Amino acid sequence: MRGLLVTGTDTGVGKTVVSAALLAAMGAEGEGVAAFKPAVSGLDEEPDGGWPADHELLGRETGQAPAEVAPYSFGPAVSPHLAAELGRIRIEPERVLALARAAGAQRTLVVEGVGGLLVPLTTTFSVCDLAVELGLPLVVVARPGLGTISHTLLTVLHARSRGLDVRGVILNRWPEPAGAMERSNRTTIERGAGVEVTTLTELHGPDPRALAAAGAALPWKSWLGGG
Numbered sequence: 001m002r003g004l005l006v007t008g009t010d011t012g013v014g015k016t017v018v019s020a021a022l023l024a025a026m027g028a029e030g031e032g033v034a035a036f037k038p039a040v041s042g043l044d045e046e047p048d049g050g051w052p053a054d055h056e057l058l059g060r061e062t063g064q065a066p067a068e069v070a071p072y073s074f075g076p077a078v079s080p081h082l083a084a085e086l087g088r089i090r091i092e093p094e095r096v097l098a099l100a101r102a103a104g105a106q107r108t109l110v111v112e113g114v115g116g117l118l119v120p121l122t123t124t125f126s127v128c129d130l131a132v133e134l135g136l137p138l139v140v141v142a143r144p145g146l147g148t149i150s151h152t153l154l155t156v157l158h159a160r161s162r163g164l165d166v167r168g169v170i171l172n173r174w175p176e177p178a179g180a181m182e183r184s185n186r187t188t189i190e191r192g193a194g195v196e197v198t199t200l201t202e203l204h205g206p207d208p209r210a211l212a213a214a215g216a217a218l219p220w221k222s223w224l225g226g227g
Ligand SMILES: Nc1ncnc2c1ncn2[C@@H]1O[C@H](COP(=O)(O)OP(=O)(O)OP(=O)(O)O)[C@@H](O)[C@H]1O
Pocket: 008, 010, 011, 012, 013, 014, 015, 016, 017, 018, 048, 049, 051, 054, 113, 114, 115, 172, 173, 200, 201, 202, 203, 204, 205
């Protein structure tokens, strides 16, 4: 399957923004694209300053309905395994896998994870297990500032311990101009993880053209091609 799984060091780091930017840039270059997110939670929360819910924003970039992007959606802002338990719903890993594979059968698939890499979708099936089963390479979205070195290296090293191919790290909400700490974090992660670290700057909102421009600056062709 041609595609990427976008994971992150934490919830709220920018996986949806990066995924939407990648889909917009790929679409603009004529790639047939599909998005998938195994589960969305937190739909009870107030919308975040003009940014729509994950499955809605991703679906906007691909022409998919939100429910097609995310087969499970939950109100409470908690881990999917708990949200499902509270809603007396069973997340079925086999269903998640079948839907993701169907979405990516004919198109380049961008899967957005949920929270960080080890977030449980069920008590026995994590986002990391999903990446392993789908055989998709990873990109890791991380913060540019204090605390990011260890979170990012832990994520990359764990992914590799499971045999996953980490193609890139994206430091999101990169400040322009960047300070000495952010620049140092970038080279430290590059050296420690042995992976290319790129950046994505602050956007003013979910404008499709701004997302496409941000995505065009990311090396998605080499990430997809493995080069
Ligand atoms: N590059 C950016 N420019 C401007 N705002 C951003 C950017 N990246 C993230 N944000 C802000 O941070 C919020 C969280 O980002 P995003 O939804 O992409 O995180 P996430 O990792 O997908 O979170 P979740 O774990 O909930 O899926 C966005 O709704 C937006 O308000």
